Amino acid sequence: MQDEPTNEPESRQEQRMAALSGGLDMVEKALAPPTMTERCAKLCEERDALKAKVADLERVNKALE
Incomplete structure (x- = not known):
């Protein structure tokens, strides 16, 4: 017991x-530290966000011309 x-x-x-x-x-x-796959995914997201901002700025620029 x-x-x-x-x-x-x-x-x-x-x-x-x-x-x-x-x-x-x-x-x-x-x-x-993040793996290469995680780092690449984050960079791709940042790249896509920057591309969207560039497209927005180009539209604004055309509208102002």
């Missing part, structure tokens, strides 16, 4: 350690 009370704290400690490990994994992932 003494095994059960000692197993329960170990189980809680294991759960706590697993939760801390999971949290650490999330922090490491958040702090990791």
